[in-house]
Amino acid sequence: VRDCDVLVHDRLVSPELVAEARPDALVLARDGLGQDAVNGLLAELGREGLEVVRLKGGDPFVFGRGGEEALALAEADVPFEVVPGVSSLAAVPAAAGIPLTHRGVSAGVRVLSGTAAETPVDAGTVVVFMGLRTLTRVCEDLIADGLDPSTPAAVISRGTLPDEEVVVAELGRLAEAAEDLEPPALVVVGEVVALRERLRAPALEAAG
Numbered sequence: 753v754r755d756c757d758v759l760v761h762d763r764l765v766s767p768e769l770v771a772e773a774r775p776d777a778l779v780l781a782r783d784g785l786g787q788d789a790v791n792g793l794l795a796e797l798g799r800e801g802l803e804v805v806r807l808k809g810g811d812p813f814v815f816g817r818g819g820e821e822a823l824a825l826a827e828a829d830v831p832f833e834v835v836p837g838v839s840s841l842a843a844v845p846a847a848a849g850i851p852l853t854h855r856g857v858s859a860g861v862r863v864l865s866g867t868a869a870e871t872p873v874d875a876g877t878v879v880v881f882m883g884l885r886t887l888t889r890v891c892e893d894l895i896a897d898g899l900d901p902s903t904p905a906a907v908i909s910r911g912t913l914p915d916e917e918v919v920v921a922e923l924g925r926l927a928e929a930a931e932d933l934e935p936p937a938l939v940v941v942g943e944v945v946a947l948r949e950r951l952r953a954p955a956l957e958a959a960g
C-alpha cells in the first residue's frame with residue numbers, strides 16, 4: 753500500500769490502511785462502480801504499467817469477488833499477485849468466542865451467502881455472510897431445510913471493532929433478537945455457539 757501508484761479499495765477496508773498510501777498516490781473508493789467497471793479499471797491501470805493495489809476487507813477470495821477480478825487481469829495479460837487476508841469467516845466468530853469447529857461438537861463448517869435466493873443446508877456449523885437484512889428469511893430457510901428451531905445461533909455485528917455486538921438466541925428467535933443490530937454482520941448457527949458461554953476468559957490484566 754505504501755509503494756503503490758493507485759489504491760482501489762472497498763468500503764469495509766480499515767481507513768488506517770487507506771491512509772498509508774503515498775500522498776501522491778491515486779486513491780479510488782470502489783463504491784458505486786459495477787463489477788465490470790472495476791475489472792476494466794484494474795486491467796487498464798495495470799496495462800499502463802502502474803503499480804496498483806486492490807484492497808479488500810478480509811480475504812479477497814471469500815465472498816470478495818477477488819477471483820473475478822484476478823480472472824479479468826489474467827485474461828487481459830496483466831501480471832498480478834494475490835495476497836491472502838484474514839477472513840471474517842473465522843476471525844469474527846473467534847474474536848467473539850465461538851470456535852467454528854470443536855472436537856465432539858462440530859466437525860464441519862458450511863459457509864453460505866445470505867444474498868443468494870436460497871439458503872440450503874445439511875448439518876454442522878453454518879456461517880451466513882451478508883445475511884442481516886434477510887435474517888428472517890435465512891432462519892426460516894435453515895429451519896425448513898431441517899435445522900431444529902432450538903439450535904443455538906448468533907449474530908456478530910461489527911465483529912472485532914470497538915462497537916462489536918453479539919446476540920445469541922435459538923435459531924427460531926434469532927431474527928427478532930437481532931433486529932437492532934447493524935451491518936456488517938455474520939450469522940453463525942450450530943451447537944458450537946453454545947460453547948461461547950464456557951469460553952469466556954477472565955479479563956486480561958493490564959500490562960505492567
Ligand SMILES: C[S@@+](CC[C@H](N)C(=O)[O-])C[C@H]1O[C@@H](n2cnc3c(N)ncnc32)[C@H](O)[C@@H]1O
Nearest residue numbers: 810811814816839840881882910911936937938
Ligand atoms: C462482501 S463480504 C466480504 C467478506 C470478506 N472478503 C472476508 O473475507 O471477510 C462482506 C460480509 O462479510 C461479513 N463481515 C465482514 N467484516 C465483518 C465484521 N467486522 N463483523 C461481522 N461481519 C463481517 C459480513 O457478513 C459482511 O456482510
